[in-house]
Amino acid sequence: MTAVVETVRDRARRRAVPVLVGSQVLGGVGVASGIAVGGLLAEQVSGSTALSGLAQTATVLGAAGLAVPLARLAAARGRRPALATGYALGLLGAGLVVLAAVVGSFLLLVTGLLLVGGATASGLQARYAATDAATPQTRGRALSVVVWATTAGAVAGPNLSGVGGSLGRALGLPALAGPFLLSAVSFAAGAAVVGLLLRPDPLLAAGGPVASGARPTVAATLRTVLALPAARLGLVAVMTAHAVMVGVMVMTPVHLGHGGASLQVIGVVISVHIAGMYAASPVMGWLADRAGRVPTIALGVGLLAGSLVVGGLAPADARGWVTLSMLLLGLGWSAALVAGSTLLSESVPAGVRTSAQGTSDLVMGLAGAAAGAVAGPVLATGGYPSVAVAAAVLLVPVVILLGRGARS
Known part of the structure; x- marks a missing residue:
């Protein structure tokens, strides 16, 4: 029986990451192509610029709200x-x-945008699926490769907006609806790839829980996670890094615009940031496996802090420094997300693991949405340096937890 179980687990280990990479690319194209025009479509439909920001907020909240049910x-x-x-x-x-x-x-x-968040939630939980059948020595790398696959979707999606607009007009639809037709096709393909090819199921092949009876609530799961020092550090690292990244990232285009930057320049800066978030994730996974989860989290926090220093001190027209700041922001997020997610996943009991993973995505999404909502008033009141200072304050809890871990 043991030999049979090992064979199934080995098959799951070999097949899971390639299949998840494929679904991640397809899902990433769908999410990114919609995000690229979601705000414009919201403004067009509502007739209000003030309501345009609700497009991104709805998708983020949808992903957060669906994280626990999917888990x-x-x-x-x-x-x-x-x-x-x-x-x-x-x-x-x-x-x-x-x-x-x-x-x-x-x-x-x-x-509709709330439900589009379901695809985002699947993309986030795919990183945990990559760790289900992986060995302890390769969990970080398996998770990071799936995160890395998001790069292709994040880059290709917005660049397909023009094609989507042409498709929409050809079908007699509003041009801004066209990219969401491409999103629908991408999501359908992602569901088909997972449904048909993710066999054997990595969670079941690893012997990981098929729940029976009562399932842990979010509150009970949080109590379990917070009671375990390693799991607590992983959760706080993921939550903090995401809040810092979102809060700074959403205000950077406005800051650059105040400095006279063109839309093309702003696009390049954000592209560099996205590359930092995803393209380097395999390196972060390798570091998490070789150097350890906690040192890699510490590296992420250091990169985030460096980003805030560079960006907070740089004037709006110093585009090179702002670009460097956004690159460091993406790299710091990547290191903290990869190492923190891996640490959380392997530090909780098997019976609450999937619940802890879903709760982590819920908390991460809510933290990002809150940071994005608060960042606007902070920028309006004190400027971009104030955004950097506020984000630096968010790093304090994870720094304290890292210090406690070092002392113990």
Whole structure:
């Protein structure tokens, strides 16, 4: 029996990462192509610039709200149905967004964007699926390769906006609805890849829990995570890095605009930031496996702090320094996310692992949404340096936890 189990686990280990990489690219194209025009479509449908920011907020909140239900589905039935369901919800959401653009309903648009967050949630939970059947020595690298695959989608998605617009006009739809047609196709393909090819299921092959009876609530899961020092550090590192990254990233285009930067320059700066977030993730996974999870988290915090110093001191027209700051911001997020997610996943009991992973994504999403919402008033009140200072304050808890770990 042991030999049979090992054979199934080995097959899952070999197949899981390539399949997850494929679904991640497809899902990433769908999410990014929608994000690129979501704010513009929200402004067009609502007739209000003030409401345009709700597009991104709705997607973030949708991803956060669906993280726990999808994690519970994974615990009950495995990763394959959970990930496929997330992409299917994204498909439904993209369809509702197209319908909202046709009928001019802002409420329907927001509902659709909330469901598009299901695809984002599946993309986030795919990184945990990569660790299910991996060995302890390769968990960080397996997780990081799946994160890295997001690079292709994040780069290709926005560049397909023009194609999507042409498609929408050709079909007699509003041009801004076209990219969401491409999103729908991408989400359908992502669900098909996971549903058909993620066999054997990595969570089930690893003997990981198929829940029966009562499942841990979010509150109970949080109590379990916070009671374990390593898991607590992993959760706080992921949450903090995401809040810092979102809070600074969403205000950087505004800051550059105040310095007279063109849309093209702003696009290049954000592209460098995205490259830092995803392209270097395999390096961060290798470091997490070789140097350790905690030192890699410390590296991430150091990179984030360096980014805040460089960006906070740089004037808006010093575009080279701002670009360096955004690169460091992306690299710091990558190191903290990869190492923190790996540390959290392996530090909790098997019975609450999938629940802890879903709760982590919930907390991460809420922290990012809150930071993004607060960053605007902070920028308006004290300028970009104040955003950097506020973000630096967010780093204090994880620095304290790292210090306690070093002393112990």
